[in-house]
């Protein structure tokens with residue numbers, strides 16, 4: 461049986477902790493063995509879930525602020541550097557979890573996934589320890605009402621995809637909050653991005669913000685739409701925790717991405733009514 465990890469990333473308030481808690485329940489109901497890891501040393505007080513590993517047992521932002529007189533962002537960087545220097549501590553904690561499934565709640569600061577090397581180093585440590593890692597990048601569904609905002613969220617996802625080099629799934633979080641009038645057609649333009657629609661919306665956004673649209677910007681907007689559509693760089697999975705089917709779909713995609721179940725010795729159970737040999741012949 462393999463070892464799996466979901467690295468849950470996204471800006472502050474996008475729903476990472478909620479995702480971890482709800483994903484934990486779903487995985488446990490499916491007889492997996494999930495563990496939540498809190499990787500954010502800045503969380504004050506109690507976590508909204510029961511964690512199996514909490515980086516705050518090693519170091520906290522508050523400790524670093526007091527010890528070095530740093531502000532919160534500098535202290536966060538210092539904490540993660542400290543974690544990487546003491547990664548043996550984390551690996552020791554992991555030793556208790558053979559064959560298990562980690563759900564890792566990450567801090568929301570974007571620079572951790574774009575410029576500084578800590579999270580990449582952390583992923584490499586997991587891989588070294590036999591984990592198959594999938595990054596789950598969350599973007600708030602409310603962003604789709606404002607395409608320039610949505611695209612900036614999308615480029616953040618893209619940056620973490622390029623930087624972390626793991627299997628990667630973009631998730632549109634909080635879909636239960638989408639306005640009632642949102643049609644499947646509207647949503648489809650986002651989930652399977654329509655380049656022309658995106659560049660048109662970028663042009664429109666500039667007009668609304670009274671920005672002067674030079675040819676150069678027009679070409680840039682067109683190029684952004686094209687990159688996202690033609691190179692299939694970004695696909696989103698909508699997630700609505702109020703709908704069981706939505707969570708099932710996401711889990712299926714994660715399983716496929718992590719190639720869960722390909723290994724005969726473990727992974728997803730094959731339903732009783734399916735003959736694997738017959739299936740192979742198809």
Ligand SMILES: Nc1nc2c(ncn2[C@@H]2O[C@H](COP(=O)(O)OP(=O)(O)OP(=O)(O)O)[C@@H](O)[C@H]2O)c(=O)[nH]1
Pocket residue numbers: 470471472473474475476477478479567568633634635636637701
């Ligand atoms: N309706 C709805 N609300 C959600 C959902 N996910 C999160 N929220 C709410 O959004 C707020 C932020 O959620 P968190 O899970 O704390 O977000 P986070 O990304 O962990 O936030 P930070 O830890 O600050 O980075 C909370 O009030 C949640 O209750 C969701 O799927 N649906």
